[in-house]
Amino acid sequence: MSAPPQRLRADELMSAVASVVATEPDMIADMANIAAMIFEALPDLNWAGFYIWKENQLVLGPFQGRMACTRIAYGRGVCGTVARERRSLVVPDVHAFPGHIACDAASASEIVVPVIAGDRLLGVLDIDSPVRDRFSDADRIMLEKIVDLLVQAISATAV
Template sequence: MAEDLIIDKSVSKAAQYKSLIPQIEALLFGESDFVANMANVSAALKEQFSWFWVGFYLVKEDELVLGPFQGPVACTRIKKGRGVCGSSWEKATTLIVPNVDEFPGHIACASASKSEIVIPLILDNVVIGVLDVDSEFLDHFNETDELYLKQIMAILLKH
């Protein structure tokens, strides 16, 4: 198991992801506990990219319930279809929101959050949770983030 990540923030976003992905694979290697792995993925992403908030919500009955995360305190429960996370769950699709204030029904867990990307965790064609990433900057996320975060979620789901 890796103890420290090799972080290089001087390279492009894609290069940062390409460096981080094998480190995440090594971090998760041999560990089967899903909660522990979500916690380490959250920490690795937060450490690499210094995002405002990185974490998971897990489907429990008819709600998303807060899981492992890095950042300030967060909303604990989100209904299906509510906010960015609930909408991503309902639609089973990634949502990139350049300005959260313009997203209908956005749930403001923290007023400092300005943009967001949410990736659904899909196992056997069922959404079991979402990865939620918030930034304090507008228009912070794009298709590069979507591409590599989906790869990281695939790694997480196979462990």
């Protein structure tokens, strides 16, 4: 029987993300790799991925995990609220969040970080866990730095 995969420390995850996005300016490709790295690196997750801002709503982008909601209205649920407020939210108990959208009934806590380039909303990074109170302020800070790396990579080639 093989051993379970080793989890990356926060600094190792940041380094891995920086390395991958440094050579790839395509937003979708970077989002796909970031979602995979987060899903593999962080314990107790059941979903990690992105929603992309299109046509005044959030549309499902690259992710790892169970099937997800395809479209989320602006201001609705945790992701839509983050899109509207343009600030990260750590939700210890999603069932207590007003207007929570239950894409996966197994999710118990959530952290969502906006992806913003300049003043333009590009989407959100959404991470779910089946464990209540899974996410800390340290997780928020790390994920915000990961999103910053993504934005820097895709902005470097924007004219």
